[in-house]
Amino acid sequence: MKLADKTANELQELLHSKELSIADLTEATFKRIKELDPKVDAFLALNEEQATKQAAEMDQADTGERSPLFGLPIGVKDNIVTEGLETTASSLILKGFNPIYNATVVDKLRAAGMVIVGKLNMDEFAMGSSNENSYYKNTKNPWNLETVPGGSSGGSAAAVAAGEVPFTLGSDTGGSIRQPAAFCGVVGMKPTYGRVSRFGLIAYASSFDQIGPITRTVKDNALLLNAISGHDEKDSTSANVEVPDFTAALTGDIQGLRIGVPKEYFAEGVSEASKQAVKDALKVLEEQGATWEEISLPHSKYALSTYYILASSEASSNLSRFDGIRYGYRTEKAGSLLEFYMNTRSEGFGDEVKRRIMLGTYALSSGYYDAYYKKAQKVRTLIKQDFDKAFENFDVIVGPTTPTPAFKIGEIIDDPLTMYANDILTIPVNLAGVPAISVPCGFDNGLPLGLQIIGNYFDEETVYRVADAYEQATGFHKETPQTWEGAAQ
Amino acid sequence: MAKMTKEEVIEVAHLARLAITDEEAVHFADQLEAITNAMELLNELDTENVEPTTHVLPLVNVMREDKSIEGLPRETVMKNVKEHEGGQVRVPTILD
Numbered sequence: 001m002k003l004a005d006k007t008a009n010e011l012q013e014l015l016h017s018k019e020l021s022i023a024d025l026t027e028a029t030f031k032r033i034k035e036l037d038p039k040v041d042a043f044l045a046l047n048e049e050q051a052t053k054q055a056a057e058m059d060q061a062d063t064g065e066r067s068p069l070f071g072l073p074i075g076v077k078d079n080i081v082t083e084g085l086e087t088t089a090s091s092l093i094l095k096g097f098n099p100i101y102n103a104t105v106v107d108k109l110r111a112a113g114m115v116i117v118g119k120l121n122m123d124e125f126a127m128g129s130s131n132e133n134s135y136y137k138n139t140k141n142p143w144n145l146e147t148v149p150g151g152s153s154g155g156s157a158a159a160v161a162a163g164e165v166p167f168t169l170g171s172d173t174g175g176s177i178r179q180p181a182a183f184c185g186v187v188g189m190k191p192t193y194g195r196v197s198r199f200g201l202i203a204y205a206s207s208f209d210q211i212g213p214i215t216r217t218v219k220d221n222a223l224l225l226n227a228i229s230g231h232d233e234k235d236s237t238s239a240n241v242e243v244p245d246f247t248a249a250l251t252g253d254i255q256g257l258r259i260g261v262p263k264e265y266f267a268e269g270v271s272e273a274s275k276q277a278v279k280d281a282l283k284v285l286e287e288q289g290a291t292w293e294e295i296s297l298p299h300s301k302y303a304l305s306t307y308y309i310l311a312s313s314e315a316s317s318n319l320s321r322f323d324g325i326r327y328g329y330r331t332e333k334a335g336s337l338l339e340f341y342m343n344t345r346s347e348g349f350g351d352e353v354k355r356r357i358m359l360g361t362y363a364l365s366s367g368y369y370d371a372y373y374k375k376a377q378k379v380r381t382l383i384k385q386d387f388d389k390a391f392e393n394f395d396v397i398v399g400p401t402t403p404t405p406a407f408k409i410g411e412i413i414d415d416p417l418t419m420y421a422n423d424i425l426t427i428p429v430n431l432a433g434v435p436a437i438s439v440p441c442g443f444d445n446g447l448p449l450g451l452q453i454i455g456n457y458f459d460e461e462t463v464y465r466v467a468d469a470y471e472q473a474t475g476f477h478k479e480t481p482q483t484w485e486g487a488a489q
Numbered sequence: 490m491a492k493m494t495k496e497e498v499i500e501v502a503h504l505a506r507l508a509i510t511d512e513e514a515v516h517f518a519d520q521l522e523a524i525t526n527a528m529e530l531l532n533e534l535d536t537e538n539v540e541p542t543t544h545v546l547p548l549v550n551v552m553r554e555d556k557s558i559e560g561l562p563r564e565t566v567m568k569n570v571k572e573h574e575g576g577q578v579r580v581p582t583i584l585d
Contacts, residue, residue, distance in 0.1 A: 097569055098568065098569060100561060100565045100566065100568055100569070101561070193545050193546060194545075194546050194548075207543065207544055207545070233553065236548075236551035237544070237546070237548060237551075239546055239548075299534075301530070302530060302531055302533075302534065304527075305527060305528040305529075305530050305531050306531065308524065308528065309528055309531075316505060320505075320506070323506075325578060325580060326569065326570055326578060327569035327570065328569070330571050334581055336583065337580075337581075337583040338506075339508075340580075340581055340583075341506045342503075342506050342507060342508040343508050345505075345506055345507050345508075346507045346508040346509065349507070354502075354507055354517070355517065355520060355521070355524075357505045357507065358498065358501045358502060358505055358507070358517065358521060359521060359524060359525075361501050361504050361505040362497075362501045362521070362525070365501070365504065372525075372528065374541055375531050375532075375536060376528075376531065377541030377542055377543060378536035378539040378540070378541050378542075379531050379534060379536060379539075380541070380542040381539050381540055381541060381542040382534065382536070382539060384542055384545065416520055416523075416524060417523055417524060417527060420524075432545065433545030433546065
């Protein structure tokens, strides 16, 4: 088996038995990235010099004290700040920006002994569902290079799918971990809002944003969430709740599990292939002792509008900090201070970012605030109540992650509303703040499909248990894109 | 269905400190009109007696002890500043 196909445990065994050193693994990782990334375009800045140095030092450390992730390579989405390593959120306005501190999750990765190999491409400021909104490059889907990897954590999902790196971090505001994980055939978890510190995550919509892991297997995903979770006094919205060992939940036992299947997630616009893959998955879960029932989340159809009002409003406020004064891109054409701000921002931001800033500014402006912003906050309550009610009777809610598999690059980029509809099945989860995972559940014309498993607040354990039981019973996570046969190991 | 005019887009862009050409304003007006019209779907719902959700977790006023904590060194903070002098950020002339 190739190094690129190995799980954390398998890599750890090789490191423990000294068959492989951390320096070898790091070198092999960069070799594979350099061979494959010119085609996939998942990575932005690479951290080769630092990572190589760190790996050599870590090989000297006592093997007895190693965490399960010690010495393993990871890529980080480019909206998570890394001290001394360029962080742009895929925007021109942050070109050349070298953070002066680490995000809390980055400190936690380092504490777990992980080797950060580079930063991953994304839609600018995490606004988008295809990675086509990156200022720098279009990441491609490793399963078919003419299709998008999804977004906004498209680089994070594509890098794992191509076997460039076994672990990445993404962020999920309306589906930005789960949708690309589904499109690329990998495992992506959006934890409960507040589970993971947002300190050092460049803010898009603060009441929704959450960092989470993307991996090949459920177990690796749980290992990585163990490493990054926990209360942080630097993030006043992080929750002070106990962090369990998520891998302990992977018992394989789902006897008696009660699954709710929302009929709204099988509505018009959801492809037959996606529906069928979920029906097949429900059979697999039934065979293992779970039961399922059709339920209703009656306000689902209002989620998309609610989300775009609230997220754009929060974005218009969050992105007001980019003014060209203290850091980032600065215009050269300015007569007055006002022109300086306006030219810097209109030259530095891409169209989708401008669209959302304007939408948010409009929704928050005098005369429209009650009709849009306040109305949407009220509907958010109704959507949250749908989930609260469902979890009174069910352990998890299951449905497709996306209405369709990955679409072609360029196909819908000029049609914002159609692009937004990609997130129709993932957005309700962010509005409620509950955790959800996407795991591979089949293919449609050679492109992966994702199964979404949604859990109650801070019950990532049940989500992981179901995802793992499903993964163990199927073989989809072992499928890899054929594009890379013969590539560097 | 609300109509979004070019003039409204220019006004909103100004509030958001974005420079915008007439041509761009027409383009964005069409798109924003389609988006805001789609959002009017929410008007179907009676939300008269529904409390707004600003935040999903039951957190209120997270405070820390009122004591000073040292910030980052000024030299570090200046690292990403395009132009600075004597520990101050230098900006283009703003007054004639």
